[in-house]
Amino acid sequence: MTPDQRLAFAERPERRFALAMVAPGVLVLVVTTTFPLLYLIWQSLNNINLSMPGMDRFVGLENYARMWNDMRFWAAFGFTLIYTGATVTLQLVIGLAMALLILRIPRAQWAFRIAAILPIVLAPVVVGLIWRSLLLTPDFGIVDFASRSMGLGSHNWLGEPTLARISVIAIHTWQWTPFVFLYMLAALAALPAELYEAARIDRANAWRRFVHITLPLIRPTIVVVVILRMTVALSAFAAIYAATGGGPGTVTEIINLYAYRVSFAELSLGYGAASAVVLLALTMVVAGVLFRVRRAA
Amino acid sequence: MRPGAARAAMRGAALMVAAGLLLAVWVVPVALTLLTSFKNEKEVLAYPPSVVFEPTIKAYGAVLTGPTNIVPNLMSSLIVAIGTTLLTIVIAVPAAYAFARLRLPGKKPVGFYVLATQLVPPIGLIIPYFLILNRVGWMDSYRGLILIYLTFSLPFAIWLLVSYFEDIPREMEEAALLDRASRWQAFWHVVLPQARGAIAVTVTFVFLNAWNEFLFAVVLGGATVKPVTVAMYNYINTEQTQWAQLSAAALVAMLPVIVLGILAQKHIVSGLSAGAVKGVSRR
Incomplete structure (x- = not known):
């Protein structure tokens, strides 16, 4: 036996053991995720309407063609991009600013760490319902009360199109900024203090220290945070569902809500499946691009 | 006081005010919920x-003992969450260990x-599941939901555990293998006890997400399986909330979840960034 062969021989039991350890997990994922997704793609090529049982038939790309001409779908597609872009940007900017701020008051940090956990652990549907009722109801909600007290007047926060869009973005941002804050706090605390000393001696002001030292150092962290937050924003559902249900009309529909309403309110599952396939593709493209950016960062 | 010191004090105060406002933004909605829960509907x-x-x-009283109480729903949530957590841990721990430690053909693509399965938007799964579970008669069942x-939960748990397993030192495990312990014995008697903390964290987050x-x-739920998140709608309808x-x-x-969150x-x-962070780059 050559040494190589002997090594291969010794490895064989380890390999078999490793396979046995991994197999159940991979098998379950194939059955629970991959098969249903293949079925989803098949569904998207069929006309399936629950209000007309027994009328299912293969229609090829008809659902996709219909989607191409569906203004409501494109509006949902557009708002998905706005929603994702806006919530991720806001979380990142506010979360980072807060982390920089709180880093300078070490004595109060514990309070923020605890407070930050509250929104993160709540069920998005509960968050949506609380905002819809206790915060945003005209007259009785605390946000509306604050707005009136400041002389800005009472508003129909979830009923007026532009405001409704801003509100659902605000709700998502409220819930997830604390996570970015905690993440950034950990990253910033790990930065070498000596660099800042040197910069201070060089009389660099705070802004320049931030731009020239902090930002380059935490760039990989920022990329990771963007990946995490984007994938979560792209699969957001419950908070919008609870707050506006996609309304007024269809203005706060992101693709998730659109697909849900088409499938389970209008009962056309084949068409809903097609829009879900588009979202799936969009998510994979975004993730692919971000992972590439990440490798470069 | 020197003018410089005064300015520093001013800045410190401004900092505290800004920080206090931010804190309020997070705490007020939760505090408001607490406050409102002790009011009567007129108040x-x-x-x-x-x-x-x-x-x-x-x-x-109404929520815990009234006609629309959520106690059965809490039970529903508990069953689904515990069932999911148990199954997830049993399947994910061995898989994560193999990914972190063992030679495995095709480790990178697998x-x-x-x-990648972690990135699948839920809406893409719910549509096929709806039809499949209807066909096999698993609608409104714990099996179906779990x-x-x-x-x-599974991809999440696997990646979270991989990152923890990688941090466990190999020495004890290697010593056990030298003592002619089998791979399984080394895993069961040496690695698992060392991974107890990691498993506890994973349990916490899987439970929380479920x-x-x-x-x-x-x-997919219904009259039998109606978790508490769905039961919230008992108290909110078109006529009145x-x-x-x-x-x-x-x-x-x-x-x-707040208790679990503070404990963890x-x-x-x-816990919330498993996979996307460590995973791909390392292997």
């Missing part, structure tokens, strides 16, 4: 909103596959 609609009022536990919960889930539960009861129910539903405080960052 809720007072304008301006009352802060001083006679507290009552009527809303909690690992990437697991990671099955679909595995789609998000407890909070809504979309799958609202579509019972604010105090909704608040009390929300608070009861929140309590376990130190791990929340790693």
